[in-house]
Amino acid sequence: MIKFDKLTIPDEGEKIQIINDELIVPDYVIIPYIEGDGIGRDIMTASKRVWDAAIKKAYGIKRKIIWFEIFAGEKAFKIYGNYLPEDTIKAIEYFIVAIKGPLTTPIGGGFRSLNVTLRQKLDLYSCIRPVKYYNGVPSPVKNPEKMDIVIFRENTEDVYAGIEWESNSKQNLEIIQFLKDKFDIKIPQDAGIGIKPISEFKSKRLVRAAIKYAIKYGYKSITLMHKGNIMKYTEGAFRDWGYEVAVEEFKDKIVTENDLWDKYNGKIPTEKILIKDRIADSMFQQILTRTDEYDIIAAPNLNGDYISDAAAAQIGGLGMAPGANIGDFIALFEPTHGSAPKYTNQDKVNPSSLILSGVMMLKYLNWDKPAKLIEESIEKTIKEKKVTYDLARLMDNIKPIKCSEYASTIIDNL
Numbered sequence: 175m176i177k178f179d180k181l182t183i184p185d186e187g188e189k190i191q192i193i194n195d196e197l198i199v200p201d202y203v204i205i206p207y208i209e210g211d212g213i214g215r216d217i218m219t220a221s222k223r224v225w226d227a228a229i230k231k232a233y234g235i236k237r238k239i240i241w242f243e244i245f246a247g248e249k250a251f252k253i254y255g256n257y258l259p260e261d262t263i264k265a266i267e268y269f270i271v272a273i274k275g276p277l278t279t280p281i282g283g284g285f286r287s288l289n290v291t292l293r294q295k296l297d298l299y300s301c302i303r304p305v306k307y308y309n310g311v312p313s314p315v316k317n318p319e320k321m322d323i324v325i326f327r328e329n330t331e332d333v334y335a336g337i338e339w340e341s342n343s344k345q346n347l348e349i350i351q352f353l354k355d356k357f358d359i360k361i362p363q364d365a366g367i368g369i370k371p372i373s374e375f376k377s378k379r380l381v382r383a384a385i386k387y388a389i390k391y392g393y394k395s396i397t398l399m400h401k402g403n404i405m406k407y408t409e410g411a412f413r414d415w416g417y418e419v420a421v422e423e424f425k426d427k428i429v430t431e432n433d434l435w436d437k438y439n440g441k442i443p444t445e446k447i448l449i450k451d452r453i454a455d456s457m458f459q460q461i462l463t464r465t466d467e468y469d470i471i472a473a474p475n476l477n478g479d480y481i482s483d484a485a486a487a488q489i490g491g492l493g494m495a496p497g498a499n500i501g502d503f504i505a506l507f508e509p510t511h512g513s514a515p516k517y518t519n520q521d522k523v524n525p526s527s528l529i530l531s532g533v534m535m536l537k538y539l540n541w542d543k544p545a546k547l548i549e550e551s552i553e554k555t556i557k558e559k560k561v562t563y564d565l566a567r568l569m570d571n572i573k574p575i576k577c578s579e580y581a582s583t584i585i586d587n588l
C-alpha cells in the first residue's frame with residue numbers, strides 16, 4: 175500500500191486501475207482534488223456540490239466519488255512548507271485521475287509555475303481544451319453555436335521547454351559566438367535567444383492522442399495547426415509527423431485531405447476521420463469565418479495556447495472553457511483561468527470552467543450520464559439568466575447571483 179508523508183487515504187472507496195491498457199473505474203472511486211488558491215475554495219466547493227448531485231441523480235447510491243484532498247499552492251505551503259509537495263505528485267500518479275482549482279504562481283518560489291511543474295513531473299503531455307457554446311451565453315460573434323471544437327495542445331516542449339538566454343548574458347554571448355564560428359550565422363550581439371525544440375516522439379504521441387480521442391468521441395476531422403511555411407524543421411516537421419502517425423497507425427480510420435480529393439472526390443467516406451493541416455495564422459481566420467469546418471485541432475505548444483484563448487472568446491470567455499492535462503493514462507482536470515486573487519472568498523466568480531472540467535473528468539471515467547445532466551442544466555440555468563457577475567455584465571439589466579447560488583440553481587435544474 176502506498177505511504178504518504180502527511181496524507182491519509184479515505185477509508186471508503188477504491189482506486190482506479192489500468193488493466194490491459196484500459197481504465198477500470200470502481201463504483202465508489204477515490205478522486206484526489208486540489209482546492210486551489212484565490213477563488214479556488216469558492217469554485218471547488220460549488221463544483222463538488224454540482225458533481226455529487228449529478229452523480230446521485232444519475233446513479234442513486236450505486237456510484238459515488240470519494241473526495242480525497244491533496245495539497246498544492248498556498249495551502250500546501252502552510253502544511254508542508256513547500257508549494258508542491260512530493261505527496262501530491264505521488265497521489266495523482268497512484269490514483270490516476272485528479273482535479274484541481276487554479277494555483278497562484280508563487281513569486282520567487284523557485285518555480286516557473288506550479289501548473290507547468292505539475293504537467294512536466296507527471297508527463298501530462300496533452301493539454302485538452304474543448305471549446306463549445308452553451309445556449310444563452312453572451313458572445314461577441316453572430317453564430318457562436320457553430321463552435322464545437324477540441325484543442326490538443328502539446329504540453330511539454332516548444333516554448334514550454336523554457337530554453338532562453340537573456341540578452342548580453344554570458345551564455346547568450348557564448349551561443350552567439352558558437353553559431354557564428356560553427357555555422358556562420360550572424361545574430362545581433364544584443365539579441366535575446368530562445369530555443370524551440372519540437373521532437374518526433376512528442377509530436378507523434380500528441381497527434382496519436384488526438385486521433386484516439388476523435389475515434390472515441392466520434393469527431394469528424396483533425397487539423398494539424400502549424401507555421402511550417404516558415405519554420406520547416408520544427409513546425410513543418412510537426413505537420414509531417416502528424417500525417418505520418420495518422421497514415422501509419424490509423425490507416426483504416428482516417429483519410430488525408432490530399433487523398434480526399436485524389437481518391438474520394440472531396441467526399442469524406444463514412445466512418446473516416448479527415449486529417450488536414452492549416453497554417454497557424456490562417457487558422458485564426460478560419461475559426462471565425464468557417465467555424466463549423468473544424469472539430470479537433472492538434473498543435474504545438476504556442477499555437478495551441480493562442481488558439482485556445484481565441485476560440486474561448488467566441489463562446490463567452492475563459493470562464494466557460496474547461497481543460498485537462500492528460501498523459502498516457504494519468505489525467506489532471508483544471509479550469510483554464512487563474513486564481514483571480516482579488517475575488518478570494520467573495521463567493522462571486524463563475525465556477526463554470528471548473529464544473530465543466532469535472533464534466534470532462536466524468537466523461538473520462540465513462541460516467542456519461544451525470545456529465546450530460548450537468549451540461550444540460552448549465553445551459554438551462556444560463557438561459558434563465560441566472561448567472562454570475564462576469565456573464566451578467568454582458569447581458570442587459572441582469573442582477574448577478576453568487577457563485578454558491580449559481581451552483582444551487584444548477585443543482586435545482588438537473
Ligand code: NAP
Pocket residue numbers: 213275276277278279280287289493508509510511512513514515523524525526527564
Ligand atoms: P486570472 O486569475 O485568470 O484572472 C484574470 C481575470 O479573469 C479576473 O480578474 C477576472 O476578470 C477573470 N476571471 C478569472 N476567473 C474567473 C472566473 N472563474 N469567473 C469570472 N471571471 C474570472 O489571471 P491572472 O490574474 O493573470 O492570474 C492570477 C494568478 O493565477 C497568477 O498567479 C497566475 O500565475 C495564476 N494562473 C494559474 C492558472 C492555473 O492554475 N492553471 C492559469 C492562469 C493563471 P474581471 O476582474 O475582469 O472580471
